[in-house]
Every structure is written in structure tokens, then in C-alpha cells.
Amino acid sequence: MSGTGDNKRVVLAFSGGLDTSFCIPYLQERGWEVHTVFADTGGVDAEERAYIEQRAADLGAKTHQTVDIAQPIWDSFVVPLIQAGQWYQGQYPLLVSDRYLIVEHSLKRCDELGTRAFAHGCTGMGNDQVRFDLTVKALGDYEILAPIREIQREVGEVRKYEREYLEARGFGVRDKVKAYTINENVLGVTMSGGEIDRWEEPGAGARGWCKPRAQWPVQPLRRRIRFEQGIAVAIDGVAMSGAAILAQLNREFAEYGVGRGMYTGDTTIGLKGRIVYEAPALTVLACAHNALEEAVLTKAQNRFKPLIGQKWVELAYEGFFHDPLKRDCEAFIASSQARVTGEVTVETQGAKVDAIRIESDYLLTSRGATYAQSANWGVAEAEGFIQLYGMSSSLWAEKGRAKGA
Helix, strand or coil, X not given: CCCECCECEEEEECCCCHHHHHHHHHHHCCCCEEEEEEEECCCCCHHHHHHHHHHHHHHCCCEEEEEECHHHHHHHHHHHHHHHCCXXXXXXXXXXXXXXXXXXXXHHHHHHHCCCEEECCCCCCCCHHHHHHHHHHHHCCCEEECHHHHHHHXXXXXXXXXXXXXXXXCCCCCHHHHHCEEEEECCEEEEECHHHHCCCCCCCCCCCCCCCHHHCCCCCEEEEEEEECCEEEEECCEECCHHHHHHHHHHHHHCCCCCEEEEEEECCCCCEEEEEEECHHHHHHHHHHHHHHHHHCCHHHHHHHHHHHHHHHXXXXXXXXXXXXXXXXXXXXXXXXXXXXXXXXXEEEECEEEEEEEECCCCCCECCEECCCECCCXXXXXXXXXXXXXXXXXXXXXXXXXXXX
């Protein structure tokens, strides 16, 4: 690690977890004056926020700054994610996309302190290092310090080494970070490590917000969500900010175990990844939005749009948050949302959520016809349509019969 001239200040993106806790004394012992930044998405309570601030002080951070990014993460990530209508590899709702805003605010702190040195606690085995590093490179000319990535080749079991390193210096390690790597923000919770990494059944401790089945309420839960041009703006008739919508849906639907799943798939760096995740609010919003969108877009839009949505998700997942193609995709997606306005009632009885009622002035329904029930055309029109629509296949079959093939 090298300083920038005589300036040995470094800004560390800090979460209070094992990796970033390790980084503070490690950097200090190499001559750095460490300044920490915690980007609060609204996914932690006041007690946890206070713990993070005190943790930074106890570990010796010169200064600590907490920044509120709950609404910015709604605007820059949640809105286009829900409008895109896709999960990564059909499974994962990109819960770690706060990384991009963490970098943005950390670099602002660098500028305030007059340093070009930025540090993060990412390992060399995961996706976050790509997201952090590519975002830094997109936003300016900064030096990137990654202590965990630097030590991993020499120390073998990195997390064990980190725990022992901290404990040898008199810093305790919470039990929950001994067992798992836990990431929590307003988008949801992800858990890895332990038996999850060993491809075994997750233990009882691998649980965040979502209640187990035995604790689900007996009565079903219903909520009416209003969208305006594809953006959720109200719950049960009450206008709310995006951050407030996420907070309410996370709190209420987690009681029913909604949004909990296991993601197994391809990471950016090529390894297979496996995590337990919980995303109640995003799951509910995606269900409601998709139901409304499917009812107001044309057949051609509904067939084509998922291709663009999937590309947007891949770019956001793999670290290309500032790539121009991502903005291009967002321009198309936003255009497709012009008529995605209305209200959707969702219901859960536990685990899954269903859209049970859709109301919109833009529903593509016909006054004279209802699918499988009634029509304002006759048998001649129906038979003529089928004959022309299937002509190519019918001719292929006819020619085959004539040739005995």
C-alpha cells in the first residue's frame, strides 16, 4: 500500500462487520489515518446504527460519518429494478446494489479531506470488489486499498485470521459475524459462510427478518399498491416516499416469510455463488408491478421488454452501474412505463405473494369480448383467423403427408 504524497489519510467504507472492522487497525499499523463512512440505507435500526458508530470509534477511526442513502437508493436502483421486471438469473434481486452509492459518498468524503485514497473490505473471492473498484474508476482518479484482498494469499482462512487479529488487539467480535457474512440494508438481507458455503442446509442462525413458518400470523395480509408510470407511490391510498414504502413492506411481509430464498448461480468472477437472501419489499413490489404491466402493455412490448430488463440487471449485478449501456436500457424501460399506472392489491398467506386485483384506466380489455367467455365476432372470423395464422405449419404438415414423411 502506498500513500499519496505525504497525505496518509484514507476513507474506509465501513459497515461494522468483521472485514471492515479488521481494516481499521490493519491500515493504521501501516501508517494510515483512517476516516470511516457508513452509508445508511434505512435497513438498520437506531441501535445498530449507534453500534456501528461506536465500533468505528473503538477501533480507532479518526472521524466517522454516517450518510443517509435510503431515498437515493430508491431513485437510482429500486425504481429501474422494479420497472425492469427481472431478477439476476431469474433468482436474485440484487440486494447488494447499495455498493454503488457507498462508493459515491465515500469519494465525496475523500474530496472533503483532500485525499485520493479510498479503502474497502472486499475479499478477492467475491463480486463486491468488482462493484467497488469499477465504480471508483468511473467516478475519478483515486487509489484503491483492499486489505482483505491483499492478505488472502498469505493467510489461508481469511475470516479466521481476521478474528484472531482483532481479538489479539483487544477488539471483540460479535457471534453473528463469527458464523456468517451478513449484509443488511433497506433492500434486504444476504447471508453466506458456514454451512451455506459448504452447500449444506442452512442452519437456524441463517435468518434475518423473515419469520419461520411456525410464527406466521393466521390472518392473510392484503395491501393495495398504487403505481404511477411504473413507480410505486402509495400503499392503501396513503402517499409515501420510496424509502417509507420499502420500510413498511419489509416490516409487514417479513412477518409472513415473504421474500426469503436461496440464490445459487454464476458470480462475476466465475465462481459459483450460494447465499440465503430475504427481500420482502422487493418481492411484493415486483409481483404487483409485473401484474399491472402485463395487463397494460401490448403483446409485443411484453415479449421484448424482458430482454432489455435482463441486460440492465446483468450490468447492475456485474459492476457496470455507470456504463452507458445501462443508461440506454433505462431510457427504453422508462419509455415502456408511460401507461403503467393503476392500483394492484396483493395478498399473502405466507411465503408467497399474489396479485389478486388490478385496477387501471389502461387495461387492454375489450368491451365486446372476454377471453374464453364471450366475443363480438362470429365463427367465420375465428376460423379465418386460425387458418391464416397457422398457414405455414399447416402447409408443412400437408406436404409431409403427401410425401409420406
